[in-house]
Amino acid sequence: MLASSEGVTLNADMPLSPSDTRALLERLGHRPNKRLGQNFLIDGNIVRKSLELAYLQPDDCVVEIGPGLGTLSSALLEAGAQVWAIEFDPRLHDNLANTLAPEWPDKFHLIHGDAIDHPRAGFALQNNYKIIANLPYAISTPWMEKILAGPLPDRLVLMLQKEAADRFTATPGHKNYGAISVFIEASYQRRPGHRVARQCFYPTPDVDSTLLHLERLPDAFHFNTAQRETIRAIFTQRRKQIGSLVNKHQRASELRPWLKELAALGIPETTRPEAIPLNGWRKMPVLVSS
Numbered sequence: 001m002l003a004s005s006e007g008v009t010l011n012a013d014m015p016l017s018p019s020d021t022r023a024l025l026e027r028l029g030h031r032p033n034k035r036l037g038q039n040f041l042i043d044g045n046i047v048r049k050s051l052e053l054a055y056l057q058p059d060d061c062v063v064e065i066g067p068g069l070g071t072l073s074s075a076l077l078e079a080g081a082q083v084w085a086i087e088f089d090p091r092l093h094d095n096l097a098n099t100l101a102p103e104w105p106d107k108f109h110l111i112h113g114d115a116i117d118h119p120r121a122g123f124a125l126q127n128n129y130k131i132i133a134n135l136p137y138a139i140s141t142p143w144m145e146k147i148l149a150g151p152l153p154d155r156l157v158l159m160l161q162k163e164a165a166d167r168f169t170a171t172p173g174h175k176n177y178g179a180i181s182v183f184i185e186a187s188y189q190r191r192p193g194h195r196v197a198r199q200c201f202y203p204t205p206d207v208d209s210t211l212l213h214l215e216r217l218p219d220a221f222h223f224n225t226a227q228r229e230t231i232r233a234i235f236t237q238r239r240k241q242i243g244s245l246v247n248k249h250q251r252a253s254e255l256r257p258w259l260k261e262l263a264a265l266g267i268p269e270t271t272r273p274e275a276i277p278l279n280g281w282r283k284m285p286v287l288v289s290s
């Protein structure tokens with residue numbers, strides 16, 4: 001075991017080096033699946049950093065998406081956390097079910113399935129949990145949308161493709177600013193991301209990664225399902241004027257009073273969705289799902 005300066009512990013036996021990772025994959029007869037984003041962490045410093053950013057405490061409840069070879073899961077368990085994890089790949093799931101799960105029968109709750117269907121990996125309590133995950137890149141945005149529907153985790157430490165991290169943290173006026181940026185800003189303090197070198201993964205991905213840290217706001221604001229759908233739809237026409245988008249919207253009569261609220265904030269009808277800040281979106285009337 002290695003102890004970090006912040007007090008979390010890290011299992012020195014993790015399959016971290018590229019050669020250990022290759023050997024384990026060979027033993028399992030497994031070829032990394034690009035479509036499933038199988039780029040495994042091989043850098044202990046990044047694992048340690050993830051735990052530090054999460055302010056991991058013994059007995060924390062942690063949801064992990066895509067445990068893969070169990071590198072991050074082992075570190076979380078060694079540090080005293082309870083871990084709920086979901087793995088889509090049957091071979092990787094079975095390997096963990098036969099190795100890590102019996103080692104931690106009361107602490108490692110592993111399920112086989114799709115994180116889009118089980119975004120909290122089977123974790124059933126309403127609050128007091130964290131998410132720490134090296135996310136499969138293909139699902140990062142739809143999965144995050146599901147998490148933002150609540151119940152919200154206290155903290156998230158997410159390894160993301162740089163482009164996804166840019167979307168998650170974009171501000172008004174930026175080309176990456178979209179519905180997901182609005183939803184995240186409404187509920188989370190977005191801490192500066194850390195760039196992660198491609199060499200920290202095996203196989204080496206052809207994209208850059210960012211370790212993103214989100215901390216729930218004490219007054220986290222929640223858009224309901226119909227509001228989220230409306231905001232998403234508005235952003236598909238991000239360069240049109242909000243006045244005309246509202247007037248042509250199928251819920252125009254419900255949405256029109258919002259234009260007055262926006263005007264009171266100094267946001268005229270000629271403003272494009274991509275330039276509307278969070279305080280404007282928050283004034284959208286509560287909509288009922290149709």
Ligand SMILES: C[S@@+](CC[C@H](N)C(=O)[O-])C[C@H]1O[C@@H](n2cnc3c(N)ncnc32)[C@H](O)[C@@H]1O
Binds near residue numbers: 039066116
């Ligand atoms: C980037 S790898 C991370 C592996 C491991 N956590 C690590 O850090 O080395 C992503 C993992 O997510 C799994 N995965 C991909 N799509 C998934 C999905 N829809 N639901 C659950 N797991 C998924 C992959 O099989 C893979 O194990």
